[in-house]
Amino acid sequence: MDGVRVLVGDGSYEWPDGPWLRVNMIATVDGSAQGADGRSGTINNAVDKEYFHLLRRTADLILVGAGTARAENYHPAATPIAVVTRSGAVPPQLEGSARLLRGGSAEDLRAMVAGLYDEGFEHIICEGGPGLLRELLAAGVVDELCTTTVPLAIGGAGLRMVAGPPVDVPLRLVSLLECDGTLLARWVVSPSLRD
Numbered sequence: 001m002d003g004v005r006v007l008v009g010d011g012s013y014e015w016p017d018g019p020w021l022r023v024n025m026i027a028t029v030d031g032s033a034q035g036a037d038g039r040s041g042t043i044n045n046a047v048d049k050e051y052f053h054l055l056r057r058t059a060d061l062i063l064v065g066a067g068t069a070r071a072e073n074y075h076p077a078a079t080p081i082a083v084v085t086r087s088g089a090v091p092p093q094l095e096g097s098a099r100l101l102r103g104g105s106a107e108d109l110r111a112m113v114a115g116l117y118d119e120g121f122e123h124i125i126c127e128g129g130p131g132l133l134r135e136l137l138a139a140g141v142v143d144e145l146c147t148t149t150v151p152l153a154i155g156g157a158g159l160r161m162v163a164g165p166p167v168d169v170p171l172r173l174v175s176l177l178e179c180d181g182t183l184l185a186r187w188v189v190s191p192s193l194r195d
Contacts, residue, residue, distance in 0.1 A: 004177050004179045006176075007177065007178055008176035009174050009175035012175065013175075015122075019117040019122045021126060021142055021144070022125050022144040023127075024051075025127075025133065025161040027147065027150070028043055028150055028154050029150070029151060030152075030153040031160050032154055032156065033128075033129075033158060033159050036154065044148070044150065047148070048150060048182060048184075051146075051148065052148075056079050056125060057079070058123065060079070060120070062077060062079050062080065062082070062124075062125055063082050063084065063124050063132075064081065064084070064128065064129075065131060066089060068129035068132070069094060069098075071129075073093065074094055075094070076097040079125075080121075081094060082099040082101050083099070083101065084101045084112070084132055085101070085102065086104065088100065088102065106135070106140075109135055110141055113139075113141045129159070130161055130162055130163035133145075133161060134162045134163055134164035137162065137189075138167050144188050145187045146185070147185045147187065148183070149182065150182055169190075170190035171188065171189060172187065
């Protein structure tokens with residue numbers, strides 16, 4: 001994309017070798033991960049869409065919470081989709097085209113991610129939502145958090161990128177890009193979290 005400036009790192013979104021769970025989230029400058037309609041799709045812009053599709057194209061599997069898949073009106077994609085749900089319900093537009101994974105405890109999530117790796121889905125992109133991100137962080141299975149900060153301040157009561165009980169997950173910035181005021185950051189989860 002024209003006009004991209006690399007501020008930190010090399011600007012690469014290459015996947016490392018071996019199993020890796022990358023999460024991609026968006027927020028406004030004032031911290032909302034949703035627009036007034038409760039969807040992240042209403043706060044994204046052309047820069048975010050470009051990187052959103054890059055991350056999808058290069059992943060082996062898209063992982064998404066059922067609530068986000070419903071709210072954002074997910075449809076089948078070129079990359080396989082797995083929907084995480086507690087209720088067992090999958091959004092109607094994804095029936096028959098997405099795998100259904102049962103969410104639950106941290107142990108369940110660790111087993112779920114390990115099972116996906118064992119099946120050969122080494123590069124997994126999780127697209128949220130904020131509740132699922134919180135659970136994955138708490139379970140210690142997130143390797144990398146990609147964040148887009150769009151140049152908007154919208155106020156209101158929108159969810160943040162991580163929603164739910166507090167978690168304390170140290171991150172290390174490895175890449176920061178800027179394009180038309182939009183900031184694209186890659187944060188790696190501190191290895192000490194896995195000890």
